[in-house]
Amino acid sequence: MNSAEFTKKVPLELLCLLLLEERDMYGYEMMLELRNRSEGIIDISLATIYFTLKRLVEMKCISTYDVPGGRANERSRQYYHLEPPAKPYMSELQAIYDRALRGVRLFFEVHEKMESDA
Template sequence: MSVSDNLKRGTVELLLLTLLQEQDMYGYQLSQELGERSEGLFVLQEASMYTILYRLVEKGLISDRQELVGRRRTRVYYHLEPDGATYLTQIRRDYFSVNRGVLNVLRTCGRGLAEDETL
């Protein structure tokens, strides 16, 4: 797996766990919230998202439950478990640390950050 693949996967885990920290959500809802809250800058294909959700369930970081919606349709809701909350705290810390380091290098090398590259 490439560095960019690891970075993307880690970022998606961070974002999904952060959303689940607020409330239990089902897959489509997670996808929509991600798009809305990122102001359309972060679009995640549902197939990719479900792969990550299944892995988080297997690790015990989140749990899933089915709820009947209407007469025949079910939704799978995901819930952040205590181990997931601990993991979220750790990866948030790691993310912000790496982000600060990258920004420090970008700001101090060459031309620095362009106006459209500021946070």
């Protein structure tokens, strides 16, 4: 499965919002956090994360602010901050994902049972 196909199966908006619920982060940092916390399973390109964040900014779920680089040649970074409208959206996404996950798990259980009976 290529990266784009895998990305479609990950609730990336929800994961980004959950990360930002903890603290403000910049895009690259979020990419690394997603990778590290999932032990490398969620290895999503920066471009995908960046445009997901852009979409969330347009939805006013998050806002941005620039932080100048610490060292002389370091570029400024765009940090993302969670905004109040994100909360109900996160709950909604969480509910959808939980429901889908529960449905898939139940399906797997029934499928396993039927296979063992056969």
